[in-house]
Amino acid sequence: xxxxxxxxxxxxxxxxxxxxxxxxxxxxxxxxxxxxxxxxEPVYGEMPLYYDLFDRTEFLCRSLxxxxxxxxxxxxxxxxxxxxxxxxxxxxxxxxxxxKNTILLNGAVSLIESAGLSPLCVLIVDExxxxxxxxxxxxxxxxxxxxxxxxxxxEIAFERPDIIRKNKVFLLHEKNGSFSxxxxxxxxxxxxxxxxxxxxxxxxxxxxxxxQLAAFIKMKNVYLLGLDIGNAESEPRFYETRxxxxxxxxxxxxxxxxxxFMKFASSWYEQHDLKxxxxxPITKLPYSVIPYHDFESLDENRNSIYETxxxx
Numbered sequence: 001x002x003x004x005x006x007x008x009x010x011x012x013x014x015x016x017x018x019x020x021x022x023x024x025x026x027x028x029x030x031x032x033x034x035x036x037x038x039x040x041e042p043v044y045g046e047m048p049l050y051y052d053l054f055d056r057t058e059f060l061c062r063s064l065x066x067x068x069x070x071x072x073x074x075x076x077x078x079x080x081x082x083x084x085x086x087x088x089x090x091x092x093x094x095x096x097x098x099x100k101n102t103i104l105l106n107g108a109v110s111l112i113e114s115a116g117l118s119p120l121c122v123l124i125v126d127e128x129x130x131x132x133x134x135x136x137x138x139x140x141x142x143x144x145x146x147x148x149x150x151x152x153x154x155e156i157a158f159e160r161p162d163i164i165r166k167n168k169v170f171l172l173h174e175k176n177g178s179f180s181x182x183x184x185x186x187x188x189x190x191x192x193x194x195x196x197x198x199x200x201x202x203x204x205x206x207x208x209x210x211x212q213l214a215a216f217i218k219m220k221n222v223y224l225l226g227l228d229i230g231n232a233e234s235e236p237r238f239y240e241t242r243x244x245x246x247x248x249x250x251x252x253x254x255x256x257x258x259x260x261f262m263k264f265a266s267s268w269y270e271q272h273d274l275k276x277x278x279x280x281p282i283t284k285l286p287y288s289v290i291p292y293h294d295f296e297s298l299d300e301n302r303n304s305i306y307e308t309x310x311x312x
Contacts, residue, residue, distance in 0.1 A: 038154045040171060049197055051171050053164065055157055060164045063171040066196055070217050072120055072145060074101050078220040080120070082210045083108040085237035086228030088280050092295050094225075103147075103213065105206045107239040108226065109136050112144075121145035123213065125174060125206050130155035132246050134163075136239070142166045147213065149174055172209065175199035179260035193268050194218075203261035204253030205229075211265050211276070222269070222276045225295060229254060230284030254284060262289050 033039040037056040040063070042048030049065035080101045083089065085108055094115040102119045104111060106129045111117045122144060124130060130137065130152050138160060140146070147170045148156070157164050175198070177189060192198050194215040201208060207227055214222045226238065232250040236242050250258065266289050269276045277293035278285060 033150075033154070036154065036158075038157050040150055040153070053153065053157070053169070055161055058161075060157060060161055061169055063169045066147070066170050066172070066213075066216065069121060069145065069147070069170060069213075073217075074099065074120075077101075079223070080214050080217070080219040080221070081223045081225060082207065082214065083111065084205075084207050084224070084226030084228075085239065086226035086280055086283075087231055087235045087238050088228050088282055089226040089238040092225065092279075096298070101219075103210045105210055105226075107133060107136055107237055109140060110239045112141060113139055119144070121147045121170070123147040123172070123206060123210050124152045125149045125172070125209050127151040127155040128246065131159075134160055137163055140167060143168060145170065147172050172196060172213075173199035174202050174209075177201040177203075179203075179264045189264060190268065190271075193265075194272075201261060202257070204257035205250060208258070208261050208265070214276075215265075215268065215272075215274070218274070220274055222274070223279050223293060223295070223298075224277065224290065225279045227278055227280045227285060228283050229258065231282065251284075259285070259289070266290050 038054070040051040040053050043050040043052060043062070049067065051063040053060040053063060080103065081097050082103045082105065083094065083097075084105045089108070094111055094117070098116045098118065102117055104117065104119045104122045106124055106126060109122050112119065122140065124146070125148075127149075134156070137156060140163065144167045146164075146167045149172050153164065153169065153171070173196075175192075177192075179189065179201075189201075193201075193212060196209075196212055196216050200212045203209075207224065211222070211224075229250050232248045236245040240246070262285055266276065276290055278287060278290040279293050279295040281292075281294075
C-alpha cells in the first residue's frame with residue numbers, strides 16, 4: 001500500500017477506535033476487527049487452537065497451537081528464564097542464557113541481537129509497544145516463535161505484515177479475572193491458571209502472561225528477570241534511553257492487579273510443586289511473595305538449580 005493510502009487507513013482506524021470507545025464497546029469487539037480489516041477466524045469452532053489471520057481479504061498466516069510450543073524446548077527441559085524490561089537487566093550477564101530456554105517480553109527481544117539469545121518465544125500482549133517499537137520487532141530473526149495477543153497482532157500486521165508472515169505465530173487470548181480470596185473465584189482461577197488456550201489473566205504486566213505460559217508448559221524452575229516495577233516511572237527500560245522512554249502503567253496497576261496476581265501465582269506454583277524465583281536485585285514486589293535468587297550465582301555447568309534464598 002502507498003504511503004498516502006496507509007496514512008488514510010491509519011486515520012480511519014483511529015477514528016473508529018474513538019467512536020467505539022465513546023459508544024462503550026471493547027477494543028476486542030468483533031465488528032471493530034472487521035472494520036479495521038485485520039481479523040482472526042477460528043479454523044474450527046469449539047475452543048479453537050488454530051486461527052487463520054487475514055489483512056482484509058489477504059491471507060497472512062495460520063497460527064499455531066500453544067500445545068506445540070514445548071516441542072522447541074532446549075535441554076535441560078526443567079529451567080525457563082523469563083526476561084522482562086526492568087532497568088536491572090542492563091547490569092546482568094544475560095549472555096549466559098544463549099543456550100537456555102528463555103521467554104523474551106516486549107523490548108527484551110533486543111537481547112536476540114545484543115546477547116545472542118535464541119528464545120523459546122517472544123511474548124507480547126501490549127499493542128502500544130508494537131506501535132511504538134517496530135524498530136525492534138523488524139530485527140526478529142525469521143522463524144521465531146511469536147506468542148501474541150490479537151491486539152498485538154493487529155498493530156504489527158497493520159504496518160509490517162511481513163513480520164507476521166515470516167515467523168511462527170501463536171495466538172494468546174486475554175481474560176479479566178479477580179484474585180480475591182472468595183472461594184468461588186479462587187477455585188476457578190486455580191483451574192484456569194495453567195490453561196492459556198482459555199486465555200491468560202490480565203494482570204497489569206506482560207510478566208503475568210509469561211508466568212502462566214510457564215505453568216502451562218509445567219516448567220519445574222522458573223526465573224524472572226527485569227521484574228523491577230518500582231523504578232518504572234523514574235528510569236528507562238533497559239533497552240531505552242531517557243529520550244525514547246515509552247509510558248508505563250506498572251505503578252498504577254501494582255496494588256490492584258500485579259501484587260494480587262503474583263501472590264496467587266506463587267501459591268499456584270507451590271501447590272503444584274514447581275519453583276518460581278525473582279532474579280531482580282531491586283524490586284517493588286516483596287521477596288516474601290516470590291523468593292529471590294541471585295542470577296549471577298547461577299552455575300552454568302550444573303544440571304539443575306534448587307537452592308534459593310529469601311532477602312530479609
